[in-house]
Amino acid sequence: MERNVDLDGFLENKQNFIPHLSIDSVIFGFHQDQLKVLLLRVHDSGVWSLSGGFVRMEEGIDPAALRILRERTGLENVYLEQYHTFGHEDRSKKNTLADILDFGHTEEFRNSWLNKRFISIGYYALVDFSKVNPTPDPFSDKAEWFDLKDLPPMIFDHREMIDKALESLRANLDTKLVGFNLLPETFTMPELQSLYETILGVPLRRNNFQRKMLGMDILERIEKLYTGAANKAPYLYKFKAPNVEAV
Amino acid sequence: MERNVDLDGFLENKQNFIPHLSIDSVIFGFHQDQLKVLLLRVHDSGVWSLSGGFVRMEEGIDPAALRILRERTGLENVYLEQYHTFGHEDRSKKNTLADILDFGHTEEFRNSWLNKRFISIGYYALVDFSKVNPTPDPFSDKAEWFDLKDLPPMIFDHREMIDKALESLRANLDTKLVGFNLLPETFTMPELQSLYETILGVPLRRNNFQRKMLGMDILERIEKLYTGAANKAPYLYKFKAPNVEAV
DNA sequence: GTATTATTGTCCCAAAATGGGAAAATAATA
DNA sequence: TATTATTTTCCCATTTTGGGACAATAATAC
Numbered sequence: 331m332e333r334n335v336d337l338d339g340f341l342e343n344k345q346n347f348i349p350h351l352s353i354d355s356v357i358f359g360f361h362q363d364q365l366k367v368l369l370l371r372v373h374d375s376g377v378w379s380l381s382g383g384f385v386r387m388e389e390g391i392d393p394a395a396l397r398i399l400r401e402r403t404g405l406e407n408v409y410l411e412q413y414h415t416f417g418h419e420d421r422s423k424k425n426t427l428a429d430i431l432d433f434g435h436t437e438e439f440r441n442s443w444l445n446k447r448f449i450s451i452g453y454y455a456l457v458d459f460s461k462v463n464p465t466p467d468p469f470s471d472k473a474e475w476f477d478l479k480d481l482p483p484m485i486f487d488h489r490e491m492i493d494k495a496l497e498s499l500r501a502n503l504d505t506k507l508v509g510f511n512l513l514p515e516t517f518t519m520p521e522l523q524s525l526y527e528t529i530l531g532v533p534l535r536r537n538n539f540q541r542k543m544l545g546m547d548i549l550e551r552i553e554k555l556y557t558g559a560a561n562k563a564p565y566l567y568k569f570k571a572p573n574v575e576a577v
Numbered sequence: 578m579e580r581n582v583d584l585d586g587f588l589e590n591k592q593n594f595i596p597h598l599s600i601d602s603v604i605f606g607f608h609q610d611q612l613k614v615l616l617l618r619v620h621d622s623g624v625w626s627l628s629g630g631f632v633r634m635e636e637g638i639d640p641a642a643l644r645i646l647r648e649r650t651g652l653e654n655v656y657l658e659q660y661h662t663f664g665h666e667d668r669s670k671k672n673t674l675a676d677i678l679d680f681g682h683t684e685e686f687r688n689s690w691l692n693k694r695f696i697s698i699g700y701y702a703l704v705d706f707s708k709v710n711p712t713p714d715p716f717s718d719k720a721e722w723f724d725l726k727d728l729p730p731m732i733f734d735h736r737e738m739i740d741k742a743l744e745s746l747r748a749n750l751d752t753k754l755v756g757f758n759l760l761p762e763t764f765t766m767p768e769l770q771s772l773y774e775t776i777l778g779v780p781l782r783r784n785n786f787q788r789k790m791l792g793m794d795i796l797e798r799i800e801k802l803y804t805g806a807a808n809k810a811p812y813l814y815k816f817k818a819p820n821v822e823a824v
Numbered sequence: 825g826t827a828t829t830a831t832t833g834t835c836c837c838a839a840a841a842t843g844g845g846a847a848a849a850t851a852a853t854a
Numbered sequence: 855t856a857t858t859a860t861t862t863t864c865c866c867a868t869t870t871t872g873g874g875a876c877a878a879t880a881a882t883a884c
Protein backbone atom coordinates (compact mmCIF):
# COMPACT_ATOMS: atom_id res chain seq x y z
CA MET A 331 0.00 0.00 0.00
CA GLU A 332 1.66 3.18 -1.17
CA ARG A 333 0.76 6.33 0.71
CA ASN A 334 1.74 9.78 -0.32
CA VAL A 335 3.57 10.84 2.78
CA ASP A 336 6.14 13.53 2.11
CA LEU A 337 9.01 13.36 4.51
CA ASP A 338 11.08 15.82 2.45
CA GLY A 339 14.63 15.18 3.48
CA PHE A 340 13.64 13.74 6.85
CA LEU A 341 14.66 10.18 6.11
CA GLU A 342 18.14 11.27 5.15
CA ASN A 343 18.32 13.90 7.89
CA LYS A 344 19.06 16.59 5.32
CA GLN A 345 18.21 19.29 7.82
CA ASN A 346 21.06 18.10 10.01
CA PHE A 347 19.17 17.30 13.17
CA ILE A 348 20.87 15.97 16.29
CA PRO A 349 20.39 12.20 16.15
CA HIS A 350 18.66 10.25 18.92
CA LEU A 351 17.24 13.43 20.41
CA SER A 352 13.72 14.76 20.07
CA ILE A 353 11.45 17.31 21.65
CA ASP A 354 7.81 16.65 22.52
CA SER A 355 5.37 19.24 23.74
CA VAL A 356 2.14 18.71 25.60
CA ILE A 357 -0.03 21.57 24.40
CA PHE A 358 -2.71 22.33 26.97
CA GLY A 359 -5.86 24.29 26.23
CA PHE A 360 -9.02 25.02 28.20
CA HIS A 361 -12.42 24.85 26.57
CA GLN A 362 -15.95 24.31 27.90
CA ASP A 363 -14.66 23.69 31.41
CA GLN A 364 -12.39 20.93 30.21
CA LEU A 365 -8.64 20.65 29.98
CA LYS A 366 -7.59 19.69 26.45
CA VAL A 367 -4.42 18.55 24.72
CA LEU A 368 -3.62 19.05 21.07
CA LEU A 369 -2.71 15.77 19.39
CA LEU A 370 -1.61 14.71 15.91
CA ARG A 371 -2.90 11.62 14.18
CA VAL A 372 -0.17 9.48 12.61
CA HIS A 373 -0.99 9.09 8.93
CA ASP A 374 -4.01 6.86 8.35
CA SER A 375 -3.85 5.25 11.74
CA GLY A 376 -5.74 5.27 15.00
CA VAL A 377 -2.60 6.23 16.86
CA TRP A 378 -1.92 9.78 18.00
CA SER A 379 1.15 11.66 19.09
CA LEU A 380 2.24 14.82 20.82
CA SER A 381 3.62 17.74 18.85
CA GLY A 382 7.21 16.75 18.41
CA GLY A 383 10.27 17.50 16.41
CA PHE A 384 14.02 17.55 16.35
CA VAL A 385 16.80 19.93 17.29
CA ARG A 386 19.02 21.37 14.58
CA MET A 387 22.75 21.06 15.07
CA GLU A 388 23.21 24.73 15.94
CA GLU A 389 19.89 25.37 17.60
CA GLY A 390 19.12 25.74 21.30
CA ILE A 391 16.50 23.40 22.70
CA ASP A 392 14.17 26.16 23.88
CA PRO A 393 14.14 27.86 20.46
CA ALA A 394 13.59 24.44 18.89
CA ALA A 395 10.58 23.81 21.12
CA LEU A 396 9.16 27.23 20.26
CA ARG A 397 9.72 26.64 16.56
CA ILE A 398 7.89 23.33 16.66
CA LEU A 399 5.08 24.89 18.63
CA ARG A 400 4.74 27.72 16.14
CA GLU A 401 4.46 25.24 13.32
CA ARG A 402 1.67 23.28 15.05
CA THR A 403 -0.38 26.17 16.43
CA GLY A 404 0.47 29.30 14.48
CA LEU A 405 1.25 31.03 17.78
CA GLU A 406 4.35 33.15 18.34
CA ASN A 407 4.27 33.81 22.06
CA VAL A 408 3.37 30.82 24.13
CA TYR A 409 4.03 29.91 27.70
CA LEU A 410 6.40 26.99 27.48
CA GLU A 411 8.04 25.02 30.24
CA GLN A 412 10.52 22.20 30.12
CA TYR A 413 9.40 19.65 32.69
CA HIS A 414 11.20 16.32 32.15
CA THR A 415 13.43 14.41 29.80
CA PHE A 416 12.32 10.91 28.89
CA GLY A 417 15.09 8.47 28.20
CA HIS A 418 14.08 4.97 29.17
CA GLU A 419 15.95 2.49 26.99
CA ASP A 420 12.83 1.14 25.33
CA ARG A 421 10.49 4.06 25.47
CA SER A 422 10.11 4.05 21.70
CA LYS A 423 9.78 0.32 21.26
CA LYS A 424 6.00 0.09 21.46
CA ASN A 425 3.70 1.66 18.89
CA THR A 426 6.67 2.69 16.79
CA LEU A 427 6.37 4.74 13.66
CA ALA A 428 7.66 1.75 11.68
CA ASP A 429 4.78 -0.35 13.00
CA ILE A 430 2.18 2.24 12.18
CA LEU A 431 3.44 3.80 8.97
CA ASP A 432 3.70 1.08 6.38
CA PHE A 433 3.98 3.26 3.33
CA GLY A 434 6.09 2.47 0.28
CA HIS A 435 9.62 3.14 1.47
CA THR A 436 9.17 1.03 4.59
CA GLU A 437 12.58 -0.52 4.26
CA GLU A 438 14.18 2.87 3.88
CA PHE A 439 12.33 4.05 6.94
CA ARG A 440 13.24 1.08 9.08
CA ASN A 441 16.90 1.70 8.39
CA SER A 442 16.80 5.45 8.76
CA TRP A 443 17.92 7.53 11.73
CA LEU A 444 14.23 8.12 12.51
CA ASN A 445 13.76 4.52 13.55
CA LYS A 446 16.51 4.60 16.16
CA ARG A 447 16.28 5.00 19.87
CA PHE A 448 15.34 8.52 20.95
CA ILE A 449 15.67 10.51 24.12
CA SER A 450 12.95 13.13 24.25
CA ILE A 451 12.92 16.43 26.09
CA GLY A 452 9.40 17.09 27.35
CA TYR A 453 7.86 20.56 27.38
CA TYR A 454 4.37 21.65 28.15
CA ALA A 455 2.70 24.67 26.61
CA LEU A 456 -0.26 26.65 27.89
CA VAL A 457 -2.25 28.33 25.14
CA ASP A 458 -5.45 30.24 24.59
CA PHE A 459 -7.61 27.52 23.04
CA SER A 460 -9.46 29.92 20.74
CA LYS A 461 -6.29 31.31 19.18
CA VAL A 462 -4.79 28.03 18.06
CA ASN A 463 -4.75 26.99 14.45
CA PRO A 464 -4.10 23.23 14.67
CA THR A 465 -1.74 22.09 11.91
CA PRO A 466 -0.44 18.55 11.31
CA ASP A 467 3.24 17.81 10.68
CA PRO A 468 4.83 15.57 8.02
CA PHE A 469 4.15 12.46 10.09
CA SER A 470 0.48 13.18 10.66
CA ASP A 471 -2.66 13.95 8.72
CA LYS A 472 -4.79 15.58 11.37
CA ALA A 473 -4.42 17.83 14.42
CA GLU A 474 -7.18 17.76 16.98
CA TRP A 475 -7.97 18.69 20.57
CA PHE A 476 -8.70 15.87 23.00
CA ASP A 477 -10.24 15.97 26.39
CA LEU A 478 -7.60 15.00 28.91
CA LYS A 479 -9.98 12.49 30.41
CA ASP A 480 -10.64 10.81 27.08
CA LEU A 481 -7.35 10.26 25.30
CA PRO A 482 -6.93 8.04 22.22
CA PRO A 483 -4.23 5.35 21.80
CA MET A 484 -0.87 7.05 21.70
CA ILE A 485 2.51 6.44 20.15
CA PHE A 486 5.55 5.44 22.22
CA ASP A 487 5.31 6.65 25.82
CA HIS A 488 3.39 9.80 24.97
CA ARG A 489 0.61 8.89 27.35
CA GLU A 490 3.00 8.92 30.31
CA MET A 491 4.47 12.17 29.03
CA ILE A 492 1.03 13.76 29.26
CA ASP A 493 0.44 12.39 32.75
CA LYS A 494 3.73 13.74 34.00
CA ALA A 495 3.13 17.10 32.33
CA LEU A 496 -0.17 17.44 34.16
CA GLU A 497 1.59 16.61 37.40
CA SER A 498 4.13 19.39 36.79
CA LEU A 499 1.43 21.84 35.77
CA ARG A 500 -0.42 21.13 39.02
CA ALA A 501 2.71 21.69 41.06
CA ASN A 502 3.39 24.99 39.31
CA LEU A 503 -0.15 26.32 39.27
CA ASP A 504 0.05 28.19 42.56
CA THR A 505 3.70 29.09 42.74
CA LYS A 506 4.14 30.35 39.20
CA LEU A 507 0.62 31.70 38.61
CA VAL A 508 0.66 30.05 35.28
CA GLY A 509 -2.99 29.25 34.72
CA PHE A 510 -3.85 32.59 33.18
CA ASN A 511 -2.07 31.56 30.01
CA LEU A 512 -4.91 29.12 29.38
CA LEU A 513 -7.56 31.83 29.43
CA PRO A 514 -8.36 34.68 27.06
CA GLU A 515 -7.34 38.24 27.94
CA THR A 516 -10.40 38.79 30.09
CA PHE A 517 -12.34 36.26 32.10
CA THR A 518 -14.78 35.98 34.95
CA MET A 519 -14.08 34.70 38.43
CA PRO A 520 -16.18 31.54 37.94
CA GLU A 521 -14.24 30.79 34.77
CA LEU A 522 -10.94 31.15 36.59
CA GLN A 523 -12.23 28.95 39.37
CA SER A 524 -13.37 26.30 36.94
CA LEU A 525 -9.91 26.31 35.39
CA TYR A 526 -8.29 25.74 38.75
CA GLU A 527 -10.77 23.04 39.68
CA THR A 528 -10.22 21.24 36.41
CA ILE A 529 -6.44 21.30 36.61
CA LEU A 530 -6.30 20.33 40.26
CA GLY A 531 -9.15 17.86 39.99
CA VAL A 532 -10.84 19.05 43.17
CA PRO A 533 -13.79 21.36 43.88
CA LEU A 534 -12.97 24.71 45.47
CA ARG A 535 -15.13 27.10 47.51
CA ARG A 536 -16.28 30.22 45.71
CA ASN A 537 -15.78 32.60 48.59
CA ASN A 538 -12.33 31.41 49.59
CA PHE A 539 -11.11 31.10 46.03
CA GLN A 540 -12.15 34.67 45.31
CA ARG A 541 -10.55 35.91 48.50
CA LYS A 542 -7.28 34.20 47.62
CA MET A 543 -7.17 35.45 44.03
CA LEU A 544 -8.09 39.03 44.86
CA GLY A 545 -5.75 38.98 47.84
CA MET A 546 -2.75 38.32 45.65
CA ASP A 547 -3.27 41.64 43.92
CA ILE A 548 -2.64 40.24 40.47
CA LEU A 549 -6.06 40.79 38.97
CA GLU A 550 -7.47 43.97 37.53
CA ARG A 551 -11.19 44.32 37.57
CA ILE A 552 -12.59 45.62 34.31
CA GLU A 553 -15.49 47.89 35.05
CA LYS A 554 -17.65 46.67 32.22
CA LEU A 555 -19.96 43.82 32.95
CA TYR A 556 -20.56 40.62 31.13
CA THR A 557 -23.60 39.83 28.97
CA GLY A 558 -25.76 37.41 30.74
CA ALA A 559 -28.56 35.36 32.02
CA ALA A 560 -31.30 35.74 34.62
CA ASN A 561 -29.00 36.62 37.48
CA LYS A 562 -26.28 38.93 38.62
CA ALA A 563 -23.67 39.49 35.90
CA PRO A 564 -20.09 38.65 36.85
CA TYR A 565 -17.27 41.15 36.57
CA LEU A 566 -14.57 40.69 33.98
CA TYR A 567 -10.98 40.50 35.18
CA LYS A 568 -7.65 40.60 33.49
CA PHE A 569 -4.28 39.40 34.70
CA LYS A 570 -2.06 42.34 35.65
CA ALA A 571 1.35 40.91 34.75
CA PRO A 572 1.89 40.13 31.10
CA ASN A 573 1.38 36.45 30.33
CA VAL A 574 4.18 34.34 28.89
CA GLU A 575 7.45 34.48 30.76
CA ALA A 576 8.88 31.00 30.92
CA VAL A 577 11.60 29.74 28.57
CA MET B 578 53.63 19.45 26.63
CA GLU B 579 52.71 15.80 26.60
CA ARG B 580 50.51 14.61 29.45
CA ASN B 581 49.66 11.08 30.21
CA VAL B 582 45.90 11.29 30.03
CA ASP B 583 44.28 8.00 29.18
CA LEU B 584 41.03 8.41 27.33
CA ASP B 585 40.90 4.72 26.43
CA GLY B 586 38.57 4.55 23.49
CA PHE B 587 36.83 7.79 24.37
CA LEU B 588 38.15 9.82 21.48
CA GLU B 589 36.90 7.28 19.00
CA ASN B 590 33.68 6.62 20.93
CA LYS B 591 34.50 2.93 21.11
CA GLN B 592 31.93 2.42 23.83
CA ASN B 593 29.23 3.55 21.44
CA PHE B 594 27.83 6.48 23.35
CA ILE B 595 24.96 8.57 22.05
CA PRO B 596 26.59 11.60 20.43
CA HIS B 597 25.82 15.17 21.48
CA LEU B 598 24.21 13.97 24.67
CA SER B 599 25.70 13.96 28.15
CA ILE B 600 24.62 13.58 31.74
CA ASP B 601 25.87 15.79 34.54
CA SER B 602 25.14 15.26 38.20
CA VAL B 603 25.37 17.77 41.02
CA ILE B 604 26.38 15.65 43.99
CA PHE B 605 25.32 17.32 47.20
CA GLY B 606 26.74 16.47 50.60
CA PHE B 607 26.42 18.02 54.04
CA HIS B 608 29.41 18.43 56.30
CA GLN B 609 30.21 20.73 59.22
CA ASP B 610 26.99 22.65 58.74
CA GLN B 611 27.84 23.39 55.14
CA LEU B 612 26.31 22.23 51.88
CA LYS B 613 29.00 20.75 49.64
CA VAL B 614 29.27 19.64 46.01
CA LEU B 615 31.66 17.04 44.73
CA LEU B 616 33.73 18.39 41.84
CA LEU B 617 36.38 16.99 39.51
CA ARG B 618 39.46 18.89 38.49
CA VAL B 619 40.17 18.80 34.78
CA HIS B 620 43.69 17.42 34.30
CA ASP B 621 46.35 19.88 35.44
CA SER B 622 44.10 22.87 35.30
CA GLY B 623 42.35 25.23 37.65
CA VAL B 624 39.01 24.41 36.09
CA TRP B 625 36.54 22.03 37.69
CA SER B 626 33.54 20.12 36.45
CA LEU B 627 30.53 18.21 37.68
CA SER B 628 30.46 14.43 37.60
CA GLY B 629 29.45 13.74 34.06
CA GLY B 630 29.36 11.06 31.46
CA PHE B 631 27.62 9.72 28.44
CA VAL B 632 24.71 7.42 27.68
CA ARG B 633 25.36 4.10 25.96
CA MET B 634 23.29 3.34 22.92
CA GLU B 635 21.11 0.78 24.69
CA GLU B 636 21.13 2.30 28.14
CA GLY B 637 18.36 4.24 29.90
CA ILE B 638 19.28 7.70 31.12
CA ASP B 639 18.48 6.97 34.77
CA PRO B 640 20.68 3.85 34.83
CA ALA B 641 23.38 5.86 33.07
CA ALA B 642 23.22 8.56 35.74
CA LEU B 643 23.42 5.92 38.48
CA ARG B 644 26.35 4.22 36.79
CA ILE B 645 28.28 7.48 36.55
CA LEU B 646 27.47 8.25 40.14
CA ARG B 647 28.67 4.85 41.28
CA GLU B 648 31.96 5.38 39.49
CA ARG B 649 32.55 8.77 41.17
CA THR B 650 31.40 7.96 44.69
CA GLY B 651 31.49 4.19 45.15
CA LEU B 652 27.85 4.35 46.26
CA GLU B 653 25.20 1.96 45.00
CA ASN B 654 21.99 3.43 46.34
CA VAL B 655 21.78 7.16 46.01
CA TYR B 656 18.89 9.54 45.92
CA LEU B 657 18.96 10.88 42.39
CA GLU B 658 16.63 13.33 40.74
CA GLN B 659 16.52 14.61 37.21
CA TYR B 660 15.85 18.33 37.42
CA HIS B 661 16.57 20.03 34.09
CA THR B 662 18.08 19.49 30.66
CA PHE B 663 20.54 22.11 29.49
CA GLY B 664 20.61 22.68 25.77
CA HIS B 665 21.51 26.26 24.99
CA GLU B 666 23.24 26.39 21.62
CA ASP B 667 26.53 27.63 23.01
CA ARG B 668 26.52 26.23 26.50
CA SER B 669 29.77 24.38 25.84
CA LYS B 670 31.57 27.14 24.03
CA LYS B 671 33.27 28.72 27.02
CA ASN B 672 35.92 26.94 29.08
CA THR B 673 35.86 24.00 26.69
CA LEU B 674 37.87 20.87 27.23
CA ALA B 675 39.87 21.70 24.11
CA ASP B 676 40.87 25.01 25.67
CA ILE B 677 41.89 23.44 28.94
CA LEU B 678 43.40 20.11 27.96
CA ASP B 679 46.35 20.78 25.71
CA PHE B 680 47.90 17.36 25.86
CA GLY B 681 49.63 15.65 22.95
CA HIS B 682 46.78 14.57 20.71
CA THR B 683 45.14 17.98 20.74
CA GLU B 684 44.34 17.87 17.06
CA GLU B 685 42.71 14.49 17.44
CA PHE B 686 40.69 15.81 20.35
CA ARG B 687 39.54 18.94 18.57
CA ASN B 688 38.15 16.86 15.76
CA SER B 689 36.60 14.16 17.92
CA TRP B 690 32.94 13.74 18.84
CA LEU B 691 33.86 14.96 22.34
CA ASN B 692 34.50 18.46 21.09
CA LYS B 693 31.04 18.85 19.55
CA ARG B 694 28.01 20.58 20.87
CA PHE B 695 26.36 18.73 23.78
CA ILE B 696 22.95 18.73 25.35
CA SER B 697 23.24 17.70 28.97
CA ILE B 698 20.63 16.13 31.21
CA GLY B 699 21.06 17.49 34.72
CA TYR B 700 20.57 15.33 37.81
CA TYR B 701 21.23 16.09 41.40
CA ALA B 702 22.22 13.48 43.96
CA LEU B 703 21.91 13.63 47.72
CA VAL B 704 24.49 11.53 49.53
CA ASP B 705 25.82 10.85 52.98
CA PHE B 706 29.03 12.84 52.92
CA SER B 707 30.92 10.39 55.10
CA LYS B 708 30.20 7.41 52.87
CA VAL B 709 31.53 8.87 49.65
CA ASN B 710 34.80 7.74 48.17
CA PRO B 711 35.62 10.55 45.71
CA THR B 712 37.13 9.18 42.51
CA PRO B 713 38.22 11.16 39.44
CA ASP B 714 37.24 10.15 35.90
CA PRO B 715 39.42 9.93 32.77
CA PHE B 716 39.12 13.68 32.19
CA SER B 717 40.14 14.67 35.69
CA ASP B 718 42.98 14.11 38.15
CA LYS B 719 41.26 14.96 41.42
CA ALA B 720 37.84 14.72 43.05
CA GLU B 721 37.10 17.08 45.90
CA TRP B 722 34.26 18.52 47.93
CA PHE B 723 33.64 22.25 47.65
CA ASP B 724 31.59 24.49 49.80
CA LEU B 725 28.63 25.70 47.77
CA LYS B 726 29.43 29.25 48.77
CA ASP B 727 33.01 29.00 47.59
CA LEU B 728 33.06 27.37 44.18
CA PRO B 729 36.11 27.32 41.90
CA PRO B 730 36.09 28.27 38.19
CA MET B 731 33.99 25.76 36.34
CA ILE B 732 33.84 24.28 32.88
CA PHE B 733 31.07 25.12 30.40
CA ASP B 734 27.84 26.17 32.14
CA HIS B 735 28.36 23.92 35.15
CA ARG B 736 28.08 26.84 37.53
CA GLU B 737 24.53 27.57 36.34
CA MET B 738 23.74 23.88 36.55
CA ILE B 739 24.65 23.94 40.23
CA ASP B 740 22.59 27.05 40.86
CA LYS B 741 19.55 25.55 39.22
CA ALA B 742 20.00 22.25 41.06
CA LEU B 743 20.00 24.09 44.37
CA GLU B 744 16.82 25.85 43.31
CA SER B 745 15.14 22.53 42.58
CA LEU B 746 16.40 21.01 45.80
CA ARG B 747 14.92 23.92 47.74
CA ALA B 748 11.59 23.51 46.02
CA ASN B 749 11.52 19.79 46.76
CA LEU B 750 12.79 19.95 50.31
CA ASP B 751 9.39 20.21 51.96
CA THR B 752 7.19 18.35 49.53
CA LYS B 753 9.39 15.34 48.96
CA LEU B 754 11.08 15.18 52.38
CA VAL B 755 14.32 14.65 50.62
CA GLY B 756 16.79 16.20 53.00
CA PHE B 757 17.28 13.08 55.09
CA ASN B 758 19.35 11.56 52.31
CA LEU B 759 22.06 14.08 53.16
CA LEU B 760 22.35 12.89 56.75
CA PRO B 761 23.63 9.68 58.28
CA GLU B 762 21.18 7.05 59.56
CA THR B 763 20.71 8.82 62.86
CA PHE B 764 20.94 12.51 63.60
CA THR B 765 19.91 15.06 66.18
CA MET B 766 17.24 17.70 65.81
CA PRO B 767 19.77 20.57 65.74
CA GLU B 768 21.63 18.79 62.97
CA LEU B 769 18.45 18.40 60.94
CA GLN B 770 17.60 22.03 61.54
CA SER B 771 21.04 23.15 60.45
CA LEU B 772 20.60 21.16 57.25
CA TYR B 773 17.31 22.86 56.50
CA GLU B 774 18.71 26.27 57.31
CA THR B 775 21.71 25.74 55.10
CA ILE B 776 19.70 24.52 52.11
CA LEU B 777 17.04 27.18 52.41
CA GLY B 778 19.49 29.91 53.34
CA VAL B 779 17.33 31.27 56.14
CA PRO B 780 17.38 30.85 59.92
CA LEU B 781 14.54 28.85 61.44
CA ARG B 782 13.11 28.81 64.96
CA ARG B 783 14.05 25.84 67.09
CA ASN B 784 10.67 25.39 68.67
CA ASN B 785 8.60 25.68 65.52
CA PHE B 786 10.97 23.59 63.44
CA GLN B 787 10.80 20.79 65.96
CA ARG B 788 7.02 21.01 66.15
CA LYS B 789 6.77 20.78 62.37
CA MET B 790 9.16 17.84 62.03
CA LEU B 791 7.67 15.83 64.87
CA GLY B 792 4.16 16.68 63.70
CA MET B 793 4.70 15.01 60.35
CA ASP B 794 5.17 11.67 62.07
CA ILE B 795 8.13 10.69 59.95
CA LEU B 796 10.79 10.60 62.65
CA GLU B 797 11.49 7.84 65.08
CA ARG B 798 13.14 8.81 68.31
CA ILE B 799 15.95 6.49 69.29
CA GLU B 800 15.92 6.07 73.02
CA LYS B 801 19.65 6.21 73.38
CA LEU B 802 21.13 9.57 74.04
CA TYR B 803 24.01 11.29 72.39
CA THR B 804 27.47 11.67 73.89
CA GLY B 805 27.99 15.20 74.87
CA ALA B 806 29.07 18.39 76.39
CA ALA B 807 28.19 20.40 79.46
CA ASN B 808 24.50 20.56 78.73
CA LYS B 809 21.44 18.52 77.97
CA ALA B 810 22.15 15.79 75.44
CA PRO B 811 19.98 15.78 72.36
CA TYR B 812 17.96 12.75 71.31
CA LEU B 813 18.91 10.84 68.23
CA TYR B 814 16.30 10.42 65.54
CA LYS B 815 16.03 8.33 62.45
CA PHE B 816 13.88 8.77 59.40
CA LYS B 817 11.02 6.26 59.38
CA ALA B 818 10.60 5.75 55.63
CA PRO B 819 13.57 4.19 53.86
CA ASN B 820 15.71 6.81 52.15
CA VAL B 821 16.33 6.72 48.42
CA GLU B 822 13.20 6.54 46.32
CA ALA B 823 13.59 8.81 43.33
CA VAL B 824 14.67 7.58 39.88
C1' DG C 825 -44.34 47.54 38.59
C1' DT C 826 -43.46 43.74 41.84
C1' DA C 827 -42.16 39.15 43.07
C1' DT C 828 -39.23 35.28 41.71
C1' DT C 829 -35.05 32.88 40.52
C1' DA C 830 -30.33 31.93 39.85
C1' DT C 831 -25.87 33.57 40.37
C1' DT C 832 -22.18 36.54 41.88
C1' DG C 833 -19.94 39.18 45.40
C1' DT C 834 -19.16 40.10 50.35
C1' DC C 835 -19.05 39.39 55.25
C1' DC C 836 -18.31 36.96 59.40
C1' DC C 837 -16.99 33.50 62.72
C1' DA C 838 -14.74 29.13 64.00
C1' DA C 839 -10.84 26.11 63.33
C1' DA C 840 -6.23 25.34 62.15
C1' DA C 841 -1.59 26.68 61.31
C1' DT C 842 2.21 29.69 62.28
C1' DG C 843 5.20 33.21 64.77
C1' DG C 844 7.58 34.00 68.75
C1' DG C 845 8.66 34.30 73.75
C1' DA C 846 9.46 31.80 77.98
C1' DA C 847 9.91 27.99 81.07
C1' DA C 848 11.25 23.22 82.15
C1' DA C 849 14.67 19.52 81.63
C1' DT C 850 19.26 17.92 81.76
C1' DA C 851 24.40 16.75 81.14
C1' DA C 852 28.67 18.22 82.39
C1' DT C 853 31.57 21.47 85.18
C1' DA C 854 32.80 24.66 89.04
C1' DT D 855 25.00 21.98 95.30
C1' DA D 856 25.07 25.81 92.16
C1' DT D 857 26.22 27.12 87.45
C1' DT D 858 26.16 26.93 82.49
C1' DA D 859 24.79 25.72 77.99
C1' DT D 860 21.66 23.53 75.23
C1' DT D 861 17.56 20.72 74.19
C1' DT D 862 12.71 20.07 74.71
C1' DT D 863 8.20 21.52 75.81
C1' DC D 864 4.52 24.81 76.69
C1' DC D 865 1.71 28.69 75.85
C1' DC D 866 -0.36 32.67 73.75
C1' DA D 867 -0.98 36.07 69.96
C1' DT D 868 -1.38 36.50 65.08
C1' DT D 869 -2.35 34.93 60.60
C1' DT D 870 -4.39 31.88 57.42
C1' DT D 871 -7.94 28.77 56.06
C1' DG D 872 -12.62 26.36 56.14
C1' DG D 873 -17.27 26.99 55.68
C1' DG D 874 -21.89 29.05 56.37
C1' DA D 875 -24.87 32.99 55.59
C1' DC D 876 -26.34 37.21 53.54
C1' DA D 877 -26.50 41.08 50.32
C1' DA D 878 -26.51 42.45 45.37
C1' DT D 879 -28.31 42.07 40.85
C1' DA D 880 -29.87 40.75 36.00
C1' DA D 881 -33.34 38.62 33.66
C1' DT D 882 -38.02 36.44 33.79
C1' DA D 883 -42.80 35.55 35.51
C1' DC D 884 -46.81 37.48 37.12
